Amino acid sequence: MAKTTAHTVRDNDLSRRTSPAAPLADAFEAGSVAGVVELREEPFLTMVGLRVQHGTEVGDRIAAVTGGLPEASGGVGGNDDCSVLWLGPTEFLVVAPMEAHESLGGTLIQSLRDALGDGEGQVVDLSANRTTFELTGSRSRAVLEKGCSLDLHPRVLKAGTALSTEIGQIPVVLWKTGDESFRIFPRASFADFLGRWLLDAMREYAAPEVP
Amino acid sequence: MLLISCPNCGSRDETEFHYGGQAHVPYPENPDELTDRQWAEFLFYRDNTKGSFAERWLHSTGCRQWFNMLRDTVTYDIQAIYPMGAPRPAPNTDQPADFGTASLAPDSTTTGTTGPSVASTDLGPAEPAATAPKGATQ
Numbered sequence: 001m002a003k004t005t006a007h008t009v010r011d012n013d014l015s016r017r018t019s020p021a022a023p024l025a026d027a028f029e030a031g032s033v034a035g036v037v038e039l040r041e042e043p044f045l046t047m048v049g050l051r052v053q054h055g056t057e058v059g060d061r062i063a064a065v066t067g068g069l070p071e072a073s074g075g076v077g078g079n080d081d082c083s084v085l086w087l088g089p090t091e092f093l094v095v096a097p098m099e100a101h102e103s104l105g106g107t108l109i110q111s112l113r114d115a116l117g118d119g120e121g122q123v124v125d126l127s128a129n130r131t132t133f134e135l136t137g138s139r140s141r142a143v144l145e146k147g148c149s150l151d152l153h154p155r156v157l158k159a160g161t162a163l164s165t166e167i168g169q170i171p172v173v174l175w176k177t178g179d180e181s182f183r184i185f186p187r188a189s190f191a192d193f194l195g196r197w198l199l200d201a202m203r204e205y206a207a208p209e210v211p
Numbered sequence: 212m213l214l215i216s217c218p219n220c221g222s223r224d225e226t227e228f229h230y231g232g233q234a235h236v237p238y239p240e241n242p243d244e245l246t247d248r249q250w251a252e253f254l255f256y257r258d259n260t261k262g263s264f265a266e267r268w269l270h271s272t273g274c275r276q277w278f279n280m281l282r283d284t285v286t287y288d289i290q291a292i293y294p295m296g297a298p299r300p301a302p303n304t305d306q307p308a309d310f311g312t313a314s315l316a317p318d319s320t321t322t323g324t325t326g327p328s329v330a331s332t333d334l335g336p337a338e339p340a341a342t343a344p345k346g347a348t349q
């Protein structure tokens with residue numbers, strides 16, 4: 001893969017790339033209320049779209065790379081290197097740190113391609129498809145509830161669950177990573193709108209609580 | 212707003228779904244042999260049922276899978292949800308309305324394998340789709 005090598009050498013200057021919500025970075029900082037609700041973009045995560053059938057030989061090979069494939073809606077699997085989110089019965093999204101991308105010398109995508117081989121399925125680099133918002137704090141659920149019709153109460157939505165749904169009428173993948181932390185994956189072109197929508201939803205929590 | 216129970220994802224808002232029109236409209240076995248009128252009827256003519264209607268839905272912002280639904284076009288009562296390819300269940304009014312809960316747990320069925328439970332109380336024979344031209348596949 002001489003082509004990939006040349007690409008790596010030429011384009012490793014990451015300061016030149018701009019993430020979808022980069023223009024909102026200052027606004028995110030200004031709009032965050034420490035410990036109450038904080039919003040930031042986690043740019044350039046490595047994401048890989050998988051289409052593969054459970055229980056097949058190729059499914060098992062892929063699962064060996066990703067640390068399993070979640071069985072049903074909401075499921076999140078993975079290992080130390082990556083997480084795998086259930087998107088559909090034969091569709092999964094692998095999320096890994098930026099460094100896992102092959103442009104930075106990571107091997108994740110290539111090992112997935114190798115695992116797929118000529119088996120039935122797909123391994124597609126989708127790192128530029130979506131960006132990642134991290135919404136944290138005690139009020140993060142309240143913010144999301146303004147525009148998401150899922151039951152986000154902890155008795156129903158447990159940490160470690162990821163669901164495709166809508167927030168503020170934007171199709172997103174919503175991943176509850178902890179008791180008070182969410183990852184939201186909007187497509188790049190929706191990032192600006194959703195970022196502003198979240199900032200607006202966060203505004204009331206900056207004001208002192210009325211006793 | 213309808214709450215629709217996706218066989219994969221559980222109950223979700225209607226806005227997450229796309230409507231796919233009448234279900235069980237078979238593709239003609241020999242499209243070349245159809246007259247223009249028969250072809251037009253296959254393409255464009257659909258039932259306009261008042262009452263129990265079998266239709267296709269796509270969970271477009273969720274699992275992106277198609278499924279069939281039996282819905283009353285007057286009351287919007289969702290009478291059954293069943294996998295693509297499964298035969299149309301008989302309409303049934305005794306089924307408890309478990310399609311309206313706001314739970315997001317994948318409550319009812321799993322991937323396309325299990326059909327809806329259909330009690331034996333019939334409302335009469337299910338009318339076959341009247342649009343299929345002669346010689347169409349089932």
Ligand SMILES: [Zn+2]
Pocket residue numbers: 217218219220221270273274275276
């Ligand atoms: Zn679904």
